[in-house]
Amino acid sequence: MENRDSSTVKRLALWGIPLALGVMGLKLVAWWVTGSVALLSDGMESSVNVVAAIVAFAAVSYAAKPADKTHPFGHHKAEYLSAVLEGVLIVVAALLIVMEALPAVLAPTPMEAPILGLAINFLAGMINAAWAFVLIRAGRRYRSPALAADGQHILSDVVTSAGVLVGLVLAITTGYAVLDPLLAVLVALNILYQGWKVITHSVDGLMDHAVESGEAEAIKAAIAAHGAGSLGAHDLKTRRAGSATFVDFHLVVPASMPVGEAHEICDRLEDAIREVLPGAQIAIHVEPETERAHGERVRLGPPAGAAT
Numbered sequence: 001m002e003n004r005d006s007s008t009v010k011r012l013a014l015w016g017i018p019l020a021l022g023v024m025g026l027k028l029v030a031w032w033v034t035g036s037v038a039l040l041s042d043g044m045e046s047s048v049n050v051v052a053a054i055v056a057f058a059a060v061s062y063a064a065k066p067a068d069k070t071h072p073f074g075h076h077k078a079e080y081l082s083a084v085l086e087g088v089l090i091v092v093a094a095l096l097i098v099m100e101a102l103p104a105v106l107a108p109t110p111m112e113a114p115i116l117g118l119a120i121n122f123l124a125g126m127i128n129a130a131w132a133f134v135l136i137r138a139g140r141r142y143r144s145p146a147l148a149a150d151g152q153h154i155l156s157d158v159v160t161s162a163g164v165l166v167g168l169v170l171a172i173t174t175g176y177a178v179l180d181p182l183l184a185v186l187v188a189l190n191i192l193y194q195g196w197k198v199i200t201h202s203v204d205g206l207m208d209h210a211v212e213s214g215e216a217e218a219i220k221a222a223i224a225a226h227g228a229g230s231l232g233a234h235d236l237k238t239r240r241a242g243s244a245t246f247v248d249f250h251l252v253v254p255a256s257m258p259v260g261e262a263h264e265i266c267d268r269l270e271d272a273i274r275e276v277l278p279g280a281q282i283a284i285h286v287e288p289e290t291e292r293a294h295g296e297r298v299r300l301g302p303p304a305g306a307a308t
Contacts, residue, residue: 006064008117009144011061012135016150024050026124034117037104038164041097041184042121045157046193047095050152052086056146061081063146066258073281074244080283083149083202090153090195097188101220114172118165125161128154128233143240149198156194163187211238211245213279219247222272227251229265244279247273255288262286 027043030036059082067074133153139148165184170176210216216238223233236249251269253262266284274280 009060009138009142009147010057010064012138012147013053013057016131016135017050017057020046020049020053023124023127026127027072028121030117030120030124033113035112035118036080036114036117036164036168036180037101038168038184038187039117039121039187040179041100042157042160042164043158044096044100045093045160046124049154049157052089055082056150057086058290059146060144062065065262068269073241073246079146080145082146084199085145086149086153087195087197087199087202090156090198091192094130094188094191094195097184099192101181101188104243105178105185106108114168118168121161122165125158125165126159127157129158137216142306143245149202152194152198159190159194160187163190180294211240211242211277218274218276222276223249226268226272228252229257245277246283247277247280248283248285250285250287252287255290 019176024046025045027039027046031043053281059078061080063075065071065075111129126230128260132151135147135151135154138144164187165185167179171179171183211219216236219236219238223236227233231252231254233251236247238248239246251262251266253265268285269284270282275284
């Protein structure tokens with residue numbers, strides 16, 4: 001990730017902290033006004049958002065540190081650790097909501113000042129929806145697992161708020177106060193599912209997941225189109241580590257080829273691969289044609305710029 005992109009990610013993560021505090025404050029005011037257990041549950045989830053925002057900022061700040069002697073490949077995976085923790089926090093929030101809602105199912109109570117409380121909660125939900133959109137979009141653009149996970153978490157909070165609003169309107173119009181805590185339980189189940197998705201995606205990233213199939217094909221096409229002078233490539237491996245992408249493969253050249261000429265081919269291939277995967281970190285192992293190839297062989301096309 002470029003320095004400019006890293007600064008953007010850190011700035012977004014930092015802004016998430018005061019926004020999370022503000023939204024939590026609005027939701028707790030809505031609960032205080034109404035006494036609704038569903039609104040209390042919604043506010044409890046927002047308190048987790050505050051912790052998650054702080055963790056996300058710490059993670060992206062650490063992940064942006066340049067490679068050093070003890071971490072020669074960089075610190076990118078710190079974002080996955082943040083995302084795993086955030087997923088766990090989502091699950092904890094859901095369980096706390098269930099614990100709060102179940103007793104209220106047995107002894108439901110009517111709300112006070114419901115219109116004011118719903119209006120305040122609606123405002124908090126709109127703020128969250130806009131911010132979730134910004135974070136998810138930025139997480140994809142800058143390949144930041146921490147921002148993407150934070151956005152998904154906030155999006156689950158938006159779903160919570162929407163469900164709470166619908167349920168409370170039904171409770172008010174029908175007079176069935178039990179709909180308030182029942183809705184809180186249903187929303188908690190959805191939050192559990194969202195938390196599980198965040199955890200599994202982040203753990204997958206920690207396990208050095210390969211690039212998407214379309215990106216892998218684009219890499220092979222770049223090698224085939226710009227590998228003129230070599231005899232082929234094989235043993236292509238890729239992996240993601242937060243915002244970084246690593247590409248590794250073997251390039252077969254004639255045994256008599258000078259080192260300088262082989263190096264020129266590697267430079268050309270690196271430029272071509274970075275055209276399809278900007279910022280990729282590439283390792284090319286040059287080997288003579290007498291070496292035994294392993295893995296899938298990438299067939300070369302005509303030399304770059306040649307007539308077809």
